[in-house]
Amino acid sequence: MAAAGEKANAGGAHDVLESDLDNARYKPACPGYQHYAVFPHRPLSEGPLALPYQRPSLRCRTFTSALVEKVIDDVTSRMKDKDLARLFENAFPNTLDTTVRWHVDGTQKKTKAKHYVGESSNGAWEGPQSFIVTGDINAEWLRDSTNQLAQYQALAPKDKKIETLVLGAINTQAEYVIESPYCNAFQPPPPSNIPPAGNGQHDTVHPAFESTQVFECKYELDSLAHFLALGNQFYANTKSTAFLTKRWYTALETLLVVLDEQSKSTFNETTGKFERNEYTFQRVTMVSSETLGLSGVGNPLNGGTGLIRSAFRPSDDATILGFFIPANAMMAIELKRAAEIVGLADKVELRKVLLARAASIERGVWEHGVVSHKRYGEVFAFEVDGYGSQILMDDANLPSLLALPLLGFVDVSDKTYQNTRKMILEKSGNPFYLTGKGFSAIGGPHIGLQHAWPMSRLVQAMTSDNDEEILDSLEAVLKTSKLGLIHESINVERVADYTRSWFAWANSVFAQTVLDIAARKPHLIFGKDAPPYRLG
16 A cells, blocks of 8 residues: 555556555545544655645545646646645645545446435436535535636636536536535435434424434535535536536526515515515524524515525525525526527526526616625625614625625626725734734634634635735745645634635635646746646
8 A cells, every 4th residue: 555645756647546456455544534634644745844745645535537647747747836736736736635435437237226215217316426425524515616617617628527427416506406406515325324313403494304314404506505505607618518407408407486475575575474484493502603693584575676695605604694695696607608508408498497597686686785885885795684774794604795796797807896896905904904913814713703704715716816915915824734735724823723624625726726827927936937737
């Protein structure tokens, strides 16, 4: 068995990766990555930070790709900063190395699921399937898994294994959406025969869900948008419509039902009578952001806005005002993209439905989500209720106001966005912009008032054209990553105090940031006059 800290040579490694390793034999000897990631492993990088090599042994990796190894070699060999190179070397493959808990390519003989309760007909769980966990929690979040895989999408046209992995992820997410469209995190697929786990919470949720299939059922609009995004990104890179199966269309129809239900006013627009929302959530907790008030309904929302309610934010914290603007912006864009794809499959009427809904949401964002600030001018609100109330802030989790250009909703030069960006990157404009002697970035209520998220500094870099701002953001994140991986959050006063040593989503965002800079501003990381580097 290879040493835990081994680093394969460029030539031989690819040959090994392409061979048919029987990793199942070695799995019992592999340390749990949640514990492995807490300790530094050699060899150390040659930079001043001496960052550890945190990839698991080759036989302990959950998925391998020779093309991914080539990208790592291509990028790190060009990088001036050896510590930054080591961080990329660890972060770029982290999702593949550690979080592909179950994957089948669709050719295997189906086995009877031990933990499945429900129907198994209508093509459920057929074809490639991929269960991508968030990292240190053995469950799949729709949002996290889409973002975890994003940096590999461009490799799919040249790597059949990657293509099948992503296709499997789309198929698996479709099953989750069909089963419980209001839920955000899911148990292992029944055919995997991986036993489900409890989340230790006491929740009362409507619609009811099956706990053997759902890990947590917080309704987050962006989770459904991320389901669309996973397929849209796959098509954008491969031009393949292989994911447009009957099950995917069923998931899309299920999603549209949710959008209809969650676009309704709290009160009947004709009679004014209260109408209980289809989705309610109550948790036994001492943390107010973990549950919804007013008997699980949340604060009232007005009708006729075009906006869609989201009970929770992408941080898994409850919304205060249910029209969460970043998720609405993302949904509008992903519906547009999906409309063009189904149009290619001659789904003319469906295309019209998707475009109409996208246009309605987009109008709602501009009409109700843009407000006038006495200092910053016209800005995007974080949340609104359609009555005129607004929450002005931003949270580190994606989608966010800071990430609106990355979503494709606005150009980075848009005046309203630039006003918003200035507001949310200042302590005086954003209550969750946290600053300290060790770190400064956007945080959020999920962890608390002292912990900022490196993820937000990475998004700041990707939405900037200023060399100094980009380098400053990279340097800030690099200095907080002493274990060679990106943490969920950092105490702004003491960077040794962090949450989650293994958080695959954050590692993927770092890798995406480096690749973005390599394409847009290669001189910043590769040196003067360096040519751009692009995947694909």
